[in-house]
Amino acid sequence: MRLLLVEDDTMIGEGARKGLRQDGFVVDWVKDGQAAELALRTETYDMLLLDLGLPKRDGIDVLKALRARGDMLPVLIITARDAVADRVKGLDSGADDYVVKPFDLDELSARIRALLRRRSGRAESVIEHLGLKLDPASHLASFNGEPLALSSREFGILMVLLDHPGAILSRAQLEERLYGMDEAVESNAIEVHIHSLRKKIGHEFIRTVRGIGYMVPKRQ
Amino acid sequence: MKPIAIKSIRGLLLVGLLGGLLTAGVAATAITYWRTRSETNELFDYQLRQMALSLRNQRLAQPDFGIARDDDDFIVQIWQPDGVRIYLSHPGVVLPDQVKLGYDTVTFNDESWRVFSIQTPASTVQVAQPMRIRRELAQGVALRVLTPFLWLLPVLAALIWITIGAGLRPLKGLAQSLEKRTPLTLQPFSEMNLPAEVMPMVRSLNGLLQRLADALSTQRQFVADAAHELRTPITAVQLQIQLLERAKSEKERDATLRELKAGMKRCAHLVEQLLSLARSEPDARQQGFAPLQLAETVKASIAHLTPLAQARRIDLGLNQADDVAVNGDAAALRVLCENLIDNAVRYAPEGGRVDVEVVRQDDVAQLTVTDNGPGIPVEERERIFDRFYRLPDSSTQGSGLGLAIVKNIADQHGAAIVFEESPYATGLKAVVRFPILRT
Numbered sequence: 001m002r003l004l005l006v007e008d009d010t011m012i013g014e015g016a017r018k019g020l021r022q023d024g025f026v027v028d029w030v031k032d033g034q035a036a037e038l039a040l041r042t043e044t045y046d047m048l049l050l051d052l053g054l055p056k057r058d059g060i061d062v063l064k065a066l067r068a069r070g071d072m073l074p075v076l077i078i079t080a081r082d083a084v085a086d087r088v089k090g091l092d093s094g095a096d097d098y099v100v101k102p103f104d105l106d107e108l109s110a111r112i113r114a115l116l117r118r119r120s121g122r123a124e125s126v127i128e129h130l131g132l133k134l135d136p137a138s139h140l141a142s143f144n145g146e147p148l149a150l151s152s153r154e155f156g157i158l159m160v161l162l163d164h165p166g167a168i169l170s171r172a173q174l175e176e177r178l179y180g181m182d183e184a185v186e187s188n189a190i191e192v193h194i195h196s197l198r199k200k201i202g203h204e205f206i207r208t209v210r211g212i213g214y215m216v217p218k219r220q
Numbered sequence: 221m222k223p224i225a226i227k228s229i230r231g232l233l234l235v236g237l238l239g240g241l242l243t244a245g246v247a248a249t250a251i252t253y254w255r256t257r258s259e260t261n262e263l264f265d266y267q268l269r270q271m272a273l274s275l276r277n278q279r280l281a282q283p284d285f286g287i288a289r290d291d292d293d294f295i296v297q298i299w300q301p302d303g304v305r306i307y308l309s310h311p312g313v314v315l316p317d318q319v320k321l322g323y324d325t326v327t328f329n330d331e332s333w334r335v336f337s338i339q340t341p342a343s344t345v346q347v348a349q350p351m352r353i354r355r356e357l358a359q360g361v362a363l364r365v366l367t368p369f370l371w372l373l374p375v376l377a378a379l380i381w382i383t384i385g386a387g388l389r390p391l392k393g394l395a396q397s398l399e400k401r402t403p404l405t406l407q408p409f410s411e412m413n414l415p416a417e418v419m420p421m422v423r424s425l426n427g428l429l430q431r432l433a434d435a436l437s438t439q440r441q442f443v444a445d446a447a448h449e450l451r452t453p454i455t456a457v458q459l460q461i462q463l464l465e466r467a468k469s470e471k472e473r474d475a476t477l478r479e480l481k482a483g484m485k486r487c488a489h490l491v492e493q494l495l496s497l498a499r500s501e502p503d504a505r506q507q508g509f510a511p512l513q514l515a516e517t518v519k520a521s522i523a524h525l526t527p528l529a530q531a532r533r534i535d536l537g538l539n540q541a542d543d544v545a546v547n548g549d550a551a552a553l554r555v556l557c558e559n560l561i562d563n564a565v566r567y568a569p570e571g572g573r574v575d576v577e578v579v580r581q582d583d584v585a586q587l588t589v590t591d592n593g594p595g596i597p598v599e600e601r602e603r604i605f606d607r608f609y610r611l612p613d614s615s616t617q618g619s620g621l622g623l624a625i626v627k628n629i630a631d632q633h634g635a636a637i638v639f640e641e642s643p644y645a646t647g648l649k650a651v652v653r654f655p656i657l658r659t
Contacts, residue, residue: 009452011483015459022466080451102455105462 002026006036007051019105028181033057044176052079067094074115161216170213230384245369253362260354268336272347276340295348406433453487493621500628515541515578521557535573542580545657556629559622560589567593585654592644
């Protein structure tokens with residue numbers, strides 16, 4: 001899951017990025033509103049973590065512009081402004097959730113997962129599909145009851161594919177969802193990971209659609 | 221002359237007005253008395269003369285029936301030319317024989333008598349009246365003037381008391397309204413329908429209430445802003461602590477611990493700046509001002525900041541240190557210097573340069589801090605003194621309070637602070653001008 005973190009304070013940004021990466025998220029971090037809008041237009045994210053008091057362009061303005069162009073990206077506001085009026089304004093401007101500073105890292109991750117779950121239309125946090133069980137909170141996986149040892153990239157690929165079973169994702173699309181702005185991706189990285197996954201869960205689970213990409217079949 | 225304290229306006233007015241009334245009454249009485257005396261004198265003198273004139277040709281027999289003498293009676297004596305008394309109206313009261321002709325006042329038997337004598341070829345007629353009569357008459361008239369005044373006094377006293385009470389009621393009303401006011405209700409009092417004498421006081425009061433409300437509002441805002449600003453460094457520390465808990469290796473723990481220490485230092489710095497700011501506020505308790513050497517304070521500040529400058533390889537130095545004295549608070553001026561130099565050192569690039577100068581110019585002591593950092597754009601120079609304001613492009617971990625503190629302390633010392641162009645390609649030149657202490 002790829003997140004865009006917009007936070008102008010260096011220490012907070014560094015700490016949050018480090019913590020979220022430890023929890024298995026891919027995190028891009030920008031420090032002002034303009035950089036945020038640029039990143040939103042050029043990259044694909046699963047969620048936006050937005051601080052409000054930003055230089056160059058206020059967080060609320062970024063949010064409003066995002067919603068104005070019909071973007072349904074889940075947005076979680078992280079801010080020090082905790083007055084009721086501020087919360088109402090944030091939520092009414094299009095945010096999905098509101099977290100006040102100082103915040104707990106574990107709670108932040110949990111809220112992110114909750115929002116992602118909601119967006120996927122899932123009720124349960126554990127993802128179950130055709131014998132595969134993925135728990136995003138604990139990063140544990142099992143297949144047909146047998147526990148699986150997955151790297152975070154492999155876990156990530158499965159999460160992305162299981163987001164929309166039946167949808168085909170190209171290699172480029174998978175790369176976008178799994179690698180941050182500042183990470184270098186080797187051209188065959190995805191293939192290597194898919195190959196490794198197939199060794200663990202069999203060749204039937206992840207299907208290759210020639211010329212297009214990869215997919216996980218829908219439930220029968 | 222020490223002003224006498226007035227214990228009660230009403231009492232003062234009462235005493236004053238009644239005193240005035242009494243004085244007027246006494247004066248009226250006295251004048252009436254003297255005028256009446258004067259008039260009765262004239263009248264009775266006329267009567268004496270007329271009586272004497274009417275008797276001068278009469279042959280009177282000595283009365284032989286006794287009529288009790290009325291004390292107010294005229295006494296008549298008639299003598300023959302040879303001095304023999306031929307008539308005495310009141311036997312028993314014999315006035316002196318030797319008389320002046322015309323009007324005279326004589327004392328006889330401890331009494332004062334007004335006497336008129338007239339001489340004809342046939343006789344000498346003397347008519348006398350006790351002066352007492354005239355005195356008593358005048359006194360009677362005068363008293364009849366005084367008496368109403370005396371009756372009026374208590375009536376007027378009551379009237380004055382009530383009227384003044386009514387007149388002073390707006391003050392009582394004002395006192396009651398003031399009693400109900402709290403720090404939350406500092407709205408001005410209505411200036412409509414107020415007596416002219418109370419208006420200036422209410423107007424001044426409203427001015428004070430406004431200043432008080434503004435001061436309280438500023439304080440509240442400051443506390444709210446401070447609490448809000450503290451959230452950022454505390455959030456960072458919270459995150460760093462959680463990362464420390466999650467650290468899996470010694471190396472990771474060490475690295476995270478270092479971050480945590482830096483985060484804690486930032487919290488401490490912000491708290492220090494908040495305290496400095498609160499202390500530098502105009503309405504904070506004033507420390508004593510004393511003469512001091514500006515250059516000495518500057519040197520101490522530079523010494524304090526040298527480690528920080530060295531850590532960033534910045535060339536921090538004192539270019540000029542004129543011998544100049546100012547009147548001020550040494551601790552506050554230390555804070556001012558340190559904040560200016562700290563700003564310069566933080567914003568100058570690594571290996572950059574910060575110059576400090578203390579220069580005497582006419583009757584001004586000029587402190588200058590110059591750096592070759594990014595400087596402050598002209599359009600930001602107004603807002604830069606606002607609390608918690610940081611330049612939009614800055615990513616430094618400053619508190620945003622440094623210049624607010626500097627401005628407060630400068631104001632406290634009657635000094636002006638301006639920004640000028642740095643002699644370097646980029647950078648800031650902060651200039652503070654203090655009035656020189658005249659010895």
